[in-house]
């Protein structure tokens with residue numbers, strides 16, 4: 001049996017599940033091998049609330065690039081306290097790699113793919129090496145490469161799960177209200193999607209959710225969802 005067939009088979013118990021049902025089923029099937037990935041951005045509270053409902057001790061991996069908005073750092077602390085998350089792992093790039101590969105701290109401008117690779121993809125790849133399942137908050141309504149995201153998909157030798165894949169904007173808003181979740185302070189300032197400070201712009205009402213990310217360039221993803229790294 002080749003690896004592709006084996007991975008497809010691994011999805012079968014979870015097909016048709018979403019939300020907390022999916023997270024619960026994955027956590028039961030792979031104890032100690034499931035982690036969530038979060039940017040603690042505009043809609044992060046909805047996924048993290050589901051994780052906390054299932055098991056607040058599930059690891060949450062989050063990249064701290066050193067370029068995040070101060071509001072995101074405050075919001076991260078606020079959400080962790082509010083939800084009672086017990087194992088949030090803040091991932092930072094290697095100082096020696098920063099020194100060697102971005103001595104002028106301008107890589108975000110000269111080569112943003114390389115900057116994301118250094119500050120997000122590599123720390124996330126290292127931190128997730130021992131996990132079988134990575135859960136994230138991608139949703140189809142965000143469009144672009146996310147328009148056809150599946151709730152469970154093969155990811156190299158791992159499984160990726162997107163419990164909110166089928167959620168629409170109204171579902172997200174409903175979850176915020178129903179669960180009384182705190183909001184990222186930049187949302188009301190016009191940021192419906194929030195990454196690093198120098199690469200995120202506010203967007204006008206009605207514009208695509210992620211249009212303020214790397215605005216004016218062809219780049220649409222940081223890379224941690226783009227291709228299997230392990």
Ligand code: SF4
Pocket residue numbers: 065067107108111112113115116117119120195196197198199222
């Ligand atoms: S989002 Fe911008 S600043 Fe952040 S890691 Fe990527 S290129 Fe660098």
